[in-house]
Amino acid sequence: MFAVYIFVIRTTAPIIMGISERKEREKIDKKQLIRSAAMKMFLEDGYAKTSIRNIADAIEYSPGTIYLYYKDKDELLYEVQRDAYGKLLEEFKAKAKHKDPVKRLMQIGKTYVAFGLANPELYDLMFIIRAPTNVDEELHKDNGGDSYFYLLDCLQECIEKDLLKVTDLNLCALQTWSVAHGLVSLNLRCRLKMMVEEKDMPKVLNDAIESYVKLLIK
Amino acid sequence: MFAVYIFVIRTTAPIIMGISERKEREKIDKKQLIRSAAMKMFLEDGYAKTSIRNIADAIEYSPGTIYLYYKDKDELLYEVQRDAYGKLLEEFKAKAKHKDPVKRLMQIGKTYVAFGLANPELYDLMFIIRAPTNVDEELHKDNGGDSYFYLLDCLQECIEKDLLKVTDLNLCALQTWSVAHGLVSLNLRCRLKMMVEEKDMPKVLNDAIESYVKLLIK
DNA sequence: GTCATTTACTGAACACCATTCATTATGTTT
DNA sequence: AAACATAATGAATGGTGTTCAGTAAATGAC
Structure with missing residues (x-):
């Protein structure tokens, strides 16, 4: 048998x-x-x-x-998002590879903001849009984690070498991501029009993230 | 005649x-x-x-x-937003009135983040949702300016008294708003689920904004 | 090679949506 | 009381996401 x-x-x-x-x-x-x-x-x-x-x-x-x-339009969005997260990671790997972790941190920040400015619709898709159907969305838990870990690794090295004024890794990562995301997303929602002219936007946002990283380093 | x-x-x-x-x-x-x-x-x-x-x-x-x-659903949204901006300003006036501008700045930051956490749907309406029809939206130019000026006034006083490590008022305001908005909006889009447990969120976000303001002051 | 079965796909149908507009009802002016 | 202005209606238009009975083609078994 x-x-x-x-x-x-x-x-x-x-x-x-x-x-x-x-x-x-x-x-x-x-x-x-x-x-x-x-x-x-x-x-x-x-x-x-x-x-x-x-x-x-x-x-x-x-x-x-x-x-x-x-399954539905939402699932399609999530899988498109996954593709998009890959693009950001690629960008990091290409443009933020300085050996000095502090300089790399600066590169990461500037790359992130530039990415958001250069690809507004993509950024929207990745971080701002909410799929209407599933309000719960447990799905983001692991999605896009790779590019976050890229930042995390960099910050860890900075902290290990005692180069930052903040010593809590997670807090620092959260704060840094928030500045960058805040800059990009406020711009994308036209909330900076009242303060900044369109043509000056790249420079202003670049200055802002640069200033933040400088605050962060010892 | x-x-x-x-x-x-x-x-x-x-x-x-x-x-x-x-x-x-x-x-x-x-x-x-x-x-x-x-x-x-x-x-x-x-x-x-x-x-x-x-x-x-x-x-x-x-x-x-x-x-x-x-005129359409968008116009209704815009006018609802205007009502909502008023609420945030009220919150500032009620909870961020310390005489010391630096302490007031801290209050503003914490109030903003707490507001976003306490009123997620309202915050969404105010700063994240995009009306589908009018992608242009010149409308936000003056909308919600009052609460921004509240922050601006506070920072101006801080800078005048030379209490901050940053001297550019507009840059400083932009940066500060970005941290706060970044924290709130990343949370609202479930992008912090991978790093922070739901129950710890208020404390973590509060710590993050507190840490940022501390970085800012001399 | 033929036939049954699995698989891929269709497109009409369903229950919604924002928006428009001819029509009706109500209130005001002359 | 008649003429007019205003307010409100609700059916109709052209869209949306999603489902599902039906069809056609590829595959497997004999």
């Missing part, structure tokens, strides 16, 4: 597996197709103005098909 | 003015009725989930009526 079972697997498995593997790949491809079309349209027109129908039209499938790959 | 004109005004004016004044008052009353119903429902169910129909139902008018008083 056992031997027969093995026999069956050995003869049919290669054919079955080859096809099911291809199908698996095609499924992933289609998920990516949907996700990249969605990302493109979210960035161009904003999340709210992008409908499932629009996305379906763009990839030339029916609306129903999207629901075969994503 | 001129005299006759005056005569006409003098006889008819009182009657006309009395009625039109009452009508004016009724109009304002109805606007307020709509606005306060909208505010209540925005806070209870969130902006996105509150429909014009729901609001109309709640005040027992037809949906069309709301459009006689507000």
